[in-house]
Amino acid sequence: MAFLSRDLGIDLGTVNLVIAEGNEILLQEPTVVAIIVEEQKMVEWGRAARDMVGRVSDAIEVVRPLRNGVIAEFEVTENLLGYLVKKICGPMLIFRPRAMITVPYGITSVESRAVYEAGIGAGCGEVYLIQQPLAAAIGVDLPISTPSGNMIICLGGGANQAAVMAMNSIVSAETSRTGGLAMDDAIIFHVRKKFGVIIGQPTAEQLKIRIGAALSQEQSQILEVQGQDQVSGLPKPVQLSTDDIVDALQTPLADMVSVIRRVLEKTPPELLSDIIDRGVAICGGGALLRGIDKYLTKALGIPVYLVDNPTTCTAEGATRALGMRQLLRLSLVRV
Numbered sequence: 448m449a450f451l452s453r454d455l456g457i458d459l460g461t462v463n464l465v466i467a468e469g470n471e472i473l474l475q476e477p478t479v480v481a482i483i484v485e486e487q488k489m490v491e492w493g494r495a496a497r498d499m500v501g502r503v504s505d506a507i508e509v510v511r512p513l514r515n516g517v518i519a520e521f522e523v524t525e526n527l528l529g530y531l532v533k534k535i536c537g538p539m540l541i542f543r544p545r546a547m548i549t550v551p552y553g554i555t556s557v558e559s560r561a562v563y564e565a566g567i568g569a570g571c572g573e574v575y576l577i578q579q580p581l582a583a584a585i586g587v588d589l590p591i592s593t594p595s596g597n598m599i600i601c602l603g604g605g606a607n608q609a610a611v612m613a614m615n616s617i618v619s620a621e622t623s624r625t626g627g628l629a630m631d632d633a634i635i636f637h638v639r640k641k642f643g644v645i646i647g648q649p650t651a652e653q654l655k656i657r658i659g660a661a662l663s664q665e666q667s668q669i670l671e672v673q674g675q676d677q678v679s680g681l682p683k684p685v686q687l688s689t690d691d692i693v694d695a696l697q698t699p700l701a702d703m704v705s706v707i708r709r710v711l712e713k714t715p716p717e718l719l720s721d722i723i724d725r726g727v728a729i730c731g732g733g734a735l736l737r738g739i740d741k742y743l744t745k746a747l748g749i750p751v752y753l754v755d756n757p758t759t760c761t762a763e764g765a766t767r768a769l770g771m772r773q774l775l776r777l778s779l780v781r782v
C-alpha cells in the first residue's frame with residue numbers, strides 16, 4: 448500500500464513553514480503558533496497567529512517554536528506538525544506520509560534528533576532529514592549530481608547558509624545563525640539610536656520589505672511608521688527613508704559576506720572556477736531584499752543571481768529528494 452502514502456517535503460523554517468508534494472506547494476505559512484497559556488492549547492497558527500504578535504494579553508502566548516533554524520520549543524513544533532500532517536493526510540492517518548524535513552547545515556546531532564522525533568511524533572511513517580542548501584539546490588535544478596561545482600546561498604529568517612556542492616553532496620559550507628530577524632533587530636536599533644523611537648519587530652520587518660535595500664537606490668522611498676518615544680513613552684510617528692534602512696543593514700550584510708567568503712576560502716580551486724563561470728544562486732526570503740544580488744556580486748567579485756522560486760525551492764527540493772534517497776544516501780543527515 449506504499450503507493451497510497453504521500454511524500455511530503457517539509458521546509459521547517461524559523462519564520463516560514465513550507466510543505467510541498469511533487470510540484471505542488473501544499474502550504475506556506477509563518478512558523479508561528481498562538482497558545483492559551485493556562486490550557487497549553489494551540490488556538491491559532493500561521494498568518495493568523497503571526498498577526499497576533501505584540502497584540503495579545505498575557506493569557507495568550509504567541510510563539511515562534513524555532514530559533515535560528517533549530518527547534519527551541521519541541522512540543523509546540525511537534526503539535527504544529529501533527530496538526531498539519533492530519534490536515535493534509537486526513538485525521539485518521541490510515542496511510543502515514545513519508546517526510547523529508549530540512550535542517551540547517553551544521554546542526555548538532557541532538558538538534559537533528561529533535562527534528563526527527565518531532566516528525567515521527569507528528570504522525571509521519573518515515574522521516575528523513577536533508578541539509579537545507581542541498582534541498583534548495585535540488586529545488587532550483589542545479590546540476591549537483593555532476594562533478595562540477597555549484598554554489599547556493601540560503602538567506603533565511605534565522606540563519607544564513609552558504610554551500611558548495613558536487614556529486615550529490617556538500618563539499619564546503621558554513622551557517623551563520625543570523626538571518627532576516629537579525630536584520631529586523633538592526634533596524635530597531637538604528638531607529639532607536641537615530642530618532643529615539645522604539646519600534647517593534649513587525650514594523651521593522653515592514654520597513655525592510657517595503658522600502659529596504661542592500662545598496663543605496665536611485666529612487667529612495669519614504670515610509671512613516673508609528674513608534675514609541677524612548678523618553679516619554681508616548682506614541683511618536685517617525686519617517687524613514689530607503690537610505691536609513693540601507694545604513695541599518697550594513698552590519699548584518701557584512702556578516703553575510705564574511706560567511707560566504709569563508710566558504711569560498713575552503714572550496715577547492717577546480718570547483719571555484721566552475722562557480723565563477725556559473726554564478727552563485729541565492730534563495731530564501733532574504734534574497735528578496737532589493738539590490739542584494741548586486742551587493743553580493745560586488746562584495747564577492749562573483750556573479751550572484753536570484754533563483755525563480757526563492758521561498759519555495761527548499762520544500763520543493765525536499766519532496767524531490769525523497770525519490771532520490773539512493774543517490775543521496777551518503778548526504779542525508781543521520782539520526
Ligand SMILES: Nc1ncnc2c1ncn2[C@@H]1O[C@H](COP(=O)(O)OP(=O)(O)OP(=O)(O)O)[C@@H](O)[C@H]1O
Pocket residue numbers: 459460461462463464515516602603604605606607626627628652655656659730731732733734735736737758
Ligand atoms: N522583500 C523582502 N526583503 C527583505 N527580506 C525579506 C523580504 N521578504 C521576506 N523577507 C525576509 O525573509 C525572512 C524569511 O525568509 P525564509 O522564509 O526563507 O526564512 P525561514 O526559512 O523561515 O528561516 P530559516 O531558513 O533561517 O530557518 C524573514 O526575515 C523576512 O523578513
Ligand SMILES: [Mg+2]
Pocket residue numbers: 458459460461579601603604731761
Ligand atoms: Mg529556510
